[in-house]
Amino acid sequence: MKILDRYIIREFLKIFSLGLIALICVFTVVDLFERVDDIVKSKPPFGVVITYFLAKIPSILFVTIPISILLSTLLTLGTLSRHSEIISMLANGISIYRISIPLLILGFMVSALVFIFNETVIPWANQQADACKQIIKGKPPASLIPKSGVWFRSPRENRIYNIKLLAPIQKELQGLTIYVLDDNFNIKERIDATKARYLDGEWILYAGSQRAFNSGVVGGSQTSFAERRKFPIQPTFEEFQRIRKDPEDMTYRELQRYIVELQSTGYDASRYVVDLHGKISFPFVSMVMVIIGFPFALKSPRSGTTVSIGLSIFIGFTYWIILNLGLSLGHAQLLPPLLSAWISHVLFASSGAYMLLSAQT
16 A cells, blocks of 8 residues: 555545544434433433443444545645645646545455444344334333234244234233145135244244135034144244344345245235345445535635535435435336445435546646
8 A cells, every 4th residue: 555545545534533523523412412311211221221321332333434434525625625635736747637546445344344333233222222213212121012903924934923012021912823735826824813922932822723625615513622732833933923024134145035025925026125225335335425525625625624424415415315315216116126225325326426537737
């Protein structure tokens, strides 16, 4: 790495670190004011409050890193321009494109790290933050709140499960009805149980009945049971519990598996396919911010910190609107999933590349 590259990267990282810390503080203070009433009312343990705000930092980083990258690009180049260092570089035969290389590489590295961070730390941190938030509100953790009206189709067994209430603490399915289907999707058997409990990897059904059907019409005898152990249900309790998990709380592979499960049962998973592409596209906002920020910094080389901050907010806000518009159009199936997740990147990156290529060297 050349001295020039190290110098540009060092100046960039100094501004980037300060900007990131400032944004984390702003987001945390705003969140604190939103939670003050709940904290005063429910009086949660101090450790829960601290854990909540610490667990929120990863998701704050995920959102603020792109804007910090943009701000750092503008301020770094602005500082170099004010000290006439850009002019000195150009006078020594160093082109604008060469100056941009270390920042582009840094933007790519940050994007890759954000993707890894989003796959490993953020889902776990979000779960911790959600659990603490429920306690701060005086409620049980979200993962312990029963879910009602759950439908689940298992293509492996050719069954449909209807669950009136899923109780996470007891690991119970309350008000369980199982529809066993034949190859023509006619009901050939129905099993009802007051509840089903998952113990040591096995299902136990309580106070239920079992009846047979002939081409969807009730036929044969009906048997009742008080308890039936080792009932052959392939899905685990965790699989039933995962039904209502939000895409942002899943890793890329978890969401990919969930999409395959939905598609295998005949459900339209296009909305989740958009979210899947979004998990790859959003981390690379950071690199796009370098591409769009570089030519803007060159167009107003001696603009001050206030102008750079204002420009960062404007570009970031515009980018956020277009990004969410694209995702919304994808969810509504008005755009292909891949295009909806990447359209904002393509528009801004191509605009930035055009302005950069048009810059005077």
